[in-house]
Amino acid sequence: MSAHDLPIDLRRALVAVARTPRLLVTTDYDGTISPIVSDPEKAYPHDDAVRALRGLAALPSTAAAVISGRALKDLAALSRLPVEVKLVGSHGSEFDIGFVHEIDPDARDLLATIVEGLHSVASRFDGVRVEAKPASAALHVRNAAPADAEQALDLVRNDLALRPGVQVTEGKAVIELSVVPTDKGKALDVIRHQEAATAAVFFGDDVTDEKAFRSLQGPDVGVKIGDGDTAAEYRVRTSEEVIAALAFLLEERRTWLSGAHVAPIERLTMLASPRSKALVTPDGTITWLCHPEPDSAAVFAHLLGGDAAGHFTIGPTRQALPLSQRYVDSTMTVVTRWASLAVIDYLPHDVEAGRTDLTRVITGRASAVVTFAPRPEFGQGQVTLEVEDDGIRVMGFNEPYVLRSPGVRWDITTDGVHQTAHAVVDPTENDIVLELRCGTDDLDEHPAPEVERRAQSEAYWHTWASRLELPPLKPDLMKRSALTLRGLVHGPTGSILAAATTSLPEEIGGVRNWDYRYCWLRDAALTAQALVRVGSLEEAENYLDWVHRVLETVPGPERLHPLYTLAGGPLPPEAVIDSLPGYAGSRPVRVGNAANQQVQLDVFGPIVDLISDLAHSREALGVPHDRALTDRDWELVCSMVTAVERRWFEPDHGIWEIRHAPRHHVYSKVMGWLTVDRALTLAEKFGRTAGEGWAALRDEIAEEVTEKGWNDEVQSFTSAYDGTDLDAATLFIGLTGLVDPQDERFRATVQATERELRSGATVYRYHSDDGLPGAEGGFHLCAAWLVAAYLLVGQRNDAEALFAQLVAAAGPTGLLSEEYDPVAERALGNHPQAYSHIGLLRCAQLLSGAKAMGDRDR
DSSP, rough: OGGGSSOHHHHHHHHTTTSSSSSEEOOOOOOTOOOSSSSSGOOOOOOOHHHHHHHHHHHHEEEEEESSSSHHHHHHHHHHOOTEEEEEEEGGTTGGGGGGGOOOOHHHHHHHHHHHHHHHHHHTTTTOEEESSSSSEEEEESSOOHHHHHHHHHHHHHHHGGSSSSSHHHHHHTTESSSSSOOHHHHHHHHHHHTTEEEEEEESSSGGHHHHHHHHTOOOEEEEESSSSSSSSESSSSSHHHHHHHHHHHHHHHHHHHHHTTTOOOGGGEESSSSSSEEEEETTTEEEEESSSSSSEEEOHHHHHHHOOOOOOOESOOOOOSEEEEEEETTSSSOOOOOOTTEEEEESSSSOOEEEEEEEEEEEEEEEEEEEEETGGGGGOOEEEETTEEEEEEESSSSEEEOOTOOOEEEEOOOOOOOOEEEEOOSSSSSSEEEETOOOOOOOOOOOOHHHHHHHHHHHHHHHHHHHOOOOOHHHHHHHHHHHHHHHHHHTOOOSBBSSSBOOOOOOOSSSSBBBBBBHHHHHHHHHHHHHHTTTOOHHHHHHHHHHHHHOOOOOOOGGEEEEEETSSSOOOOOOTTTOGGGGGGOOOSSSEEEGGSSSTTHHHHHHHHHHHHHHHHTTOOOHHHHSSHHHHHHHHHHHHHHHHHTTTOOOOTTOSSSOOBBBBBHHHHHHHHHHHHHHHHHHHHHHHOOOOHHHHHHHHHHHHHSSSSSTTTTESSSSOOOOOOGGGGHHHSSSSOOOSHHHHHHHHHHHHHHHHHHHTEOOOOSSOSSSSSOOOEHHHHHHHHHHHHHTTOOOHHHHHHHHHHTTTTTTTTTOOSSEEEETTTTEESSSHHHHHHHHHHHHHHHHHHHHHHHOOO
């Protein structure tokens, strides 16, 4: 039979439970996955049931078990189930074959008495038989005449069943006497604990299964087969329907774990204000929003946990796909449009510290359905909603949250833990304005009209974008990249996020899920440098002020951590949120990042390189020569050189933060050389005094890198001194100028990188073992580096082709995540990623410059 023949409420329950982080699927045996037959030794399981249970047990974060009244050895022999499916016999008292040896002597004597007594009863009636088990014995009366069956059962009930130490379990045409506790519910709980299951499903047909049904709670699903009173919430008629339900659950679970149900990462669109960041899906769901800062806990974590983790959804009452989603030009306002309906989303700018505001405007000529499900602190705790005339108050947390929604009539539902608000609205006569305000209990009307506030927000971005000097190649996409980088800036502190999200996977279903909502010294310097190169200096100046403040917290510049919170403090310990299933089942979901305790000796170079670009840009704008490189900036340059002097010769964890023992990474040494080289250039250009040993240090680093970083065996500069593995970051030995780009060793390194690390439209960081299971996608930033390297070695056609592929990977609103899967042709990793947009902008600048030079030559 088809899954469509199952009750609709059961299908909905199975869809929901299929999305739990760790799922346990359990069933009874006889009458559930096998038919009831007159000869118990011929009760073989349905082939489709075996396939479904095997398939479920093979899925990640999924376990399957059969809990039967049969003896475990008989169950194992008869069921033909693979070892991946756990078997529990004797109504939950047998978890392994050796269980019989755990029964004490008194219990064994009692069991012998029970078996003898049951045989005595069975001998008096035709069709009655005894089944002896390691810790119990059962009297089966299914094949006896009805009157004989009832008389036999009564004999046992009134004698053997009353003896001290005997536990009685009655089922359909059977009574079982055990000398140890037997309880399918307790057995289910044991397996649940072993598997750390966050939800369980149990299918059963007998009265002995009721203990299992009564043990279910919360998101669990119990399914009773046949008639009769039951504690199960759902019911089917036959074992064939059980098979259909198992097959349906298998497909739903597999689909969910593969990510087919979620919005592709590249199609997520970022909203931004100077303080806050949010993501909206292509169909109008606010899927990610943190409060009070972008590196705080999420109010909506739908991105990593589905509806149960919190979302704010708007769509037409008549189900339909959106016609489009786009940014308002030169802003961070997003418009999602259906036929006769549109939603305008933006983050207002006129909010005080500690607030996170989101405004959603519904406009058009069709009614819309609104679902408001806030789940602060990643969905931890209980949320209740109080409806008032002007909106909703979110209760249950120390900090206030409100949704201003005058005129909207809300219906409140509950799942037993959280409440959710639903409404149907009609914007035909007037736009519907919904204002989420986190960090305040103010439901009053804002003194400024919504249209005015939106105009203020959009003017902030439009005015900034109008001053940029963008490359002529793909100008609209370049403007969006610049706006995205600006959107990742945290205005109140000057810090810059590496990405807006945590735990978007580098492999669907994998464990390479990291929190990027912090400020990496390297990433932020490169972001600020990219903005300097398109004519915006403010971000670099504010970021360098932030670095100065961070330096005040460490004993010396060489002790800088690779990353900090947006406020410039230490990160909390890396932790896992077990309650969130992760994007497409990719777990764990992490908050914090243990990389902040690593040694990464490359971080000093990007800071000095940024200061160099900033000083030259100021000079180009007419700033007097003696002020283009400020005293404060020069002080920072000297600090970075000091850090290199003190530590450049040490091994480190490198740019990719590999969680192995430190190595002498070539890229880190190159960045040490870059630090000193740019410092010497700045000193000469702007009349500053270089350190006495700086020039010698630069030469020493260059000599060591070119000698120890090159490997004749692989004909390439390698990832580290002690290996033959390649690393795309090693391209910087030529990109920085440490080695002349025309040097044959650099050309060979470009060829080796293409051969070993490029795959179609992308370039991988490395292919060496990094100690983590699974794989990852290619890095957009690495592809951009190879574009730059192609240009340096004269392979312009290859550079243009790879750039075109990089452009094609951008989502419909122009955003790039961290990585790309060239096989599945989908985005991977946190989103949007600063690195990727830095690379995209740099490629366009280099290709535009190369084209202009070629035009002049002709």
